[in-house]
Amino acid sequence: MAIVETELEPGHRPPVDAAGPAAGxxxxxxxxxxxxxxxxxxxxxxxxxxxxxxxxxxxxxxxxLASIEVDLSKIAAGSGIKVAWRKQPVFVRYLTPAEIAEAKAVPIASLRDPQTLDQRTKPGKENWLITMAVCTHLGCVPLGITPGEDRGQYGGYFCPCHGSQYDTAGRIRAGPAPRNLAVPDYSFTSANSVQIG
Structure with missing residues (x-):
């Protein structure tokens, strides 16, 4: 049997089996x-x-420091303490009945960042105000956590850097700060203990 060689025209290829390679x-x-x-x-x-x-x-x-436990038993009414949580200062303040009444008497419509005291505290624990101790203007630490410090004209906190003033609920009332002091996530674990974070 003779093998015949054929010359293909340029650009043509030999036919390929459409089924592809054999299954094996x-x-x-x-x-x-x-x-x-x-x-x-x-x-x-x-x-x-x-x-x-x-x-x-x-x-x-x-x-x-994802969460910290704070003992409330040593905090006197009208005073507070500053603690560190996630490398940030936090105010824990024991409000007096007069401070609570003063915060509730403020018309909400007059506030720059409208929030009630009830929105900023836990139900049944409105005497405990827990906020970040960082001014919402440029991040300074306000004064006012202890009675001897300058609390500004609204009785809450006063930022010495640029003069922002917060009321007894930690709401911005005067100065350049745009928002209230932030409220972190917290829960009461007992009558004298709160867990932040």
Missing amino acids: DGPRRRDFLNIAAVSFAGVGAATVLIPLVNQMNPSADVLA
């Missing part, structure tokens, strides 16, 4: 190389991304 051929070397390359790239990407994402997690000292 299995994966080709090129398929293996593609799978190996993609797998290697995936492992490399994971090796780079895991430390990158992990470095965004809070440090151990911040996690240790």
Whole structure:
């Protein structure tokens, strides 16, 4: 039997079986190389991304302060204490009945950042005002947590940096601060104990 060679015109290819390789051929070397390359790239990407994402997690000292317990038994009415939570100062203040009445008497419509005292305290515990001790203007720590400090004309807190004044509910009343002192997440764990965070 003679083999006849035919010359193909330029641009023509020999016919290819439309069914592709026979079923018994299995994966080709090129398929293996593609799978190996993609797998290697995936492992490399994971090796780079895991430390990158992990470095965004809070440090151990911040996690240790994720929540703090504050003893309320030593705080006198009309006074308060400053504690550190997540490296930020927090005011814990024991309001007197006169301070509560003064905060409730303020017309809400007259406030720059309208909130009632009830919205800023827990039900049945309106005598305990817990706020971040950071002025909402530029982050200074206001005065007024103890009775001897300047509390401004509204009896709450006075920021010595730029003159912002807060009332007995920690609401902004005068000065450049745009918002009330922030209220962190907290809950009472007993009659004399509060957990912040």
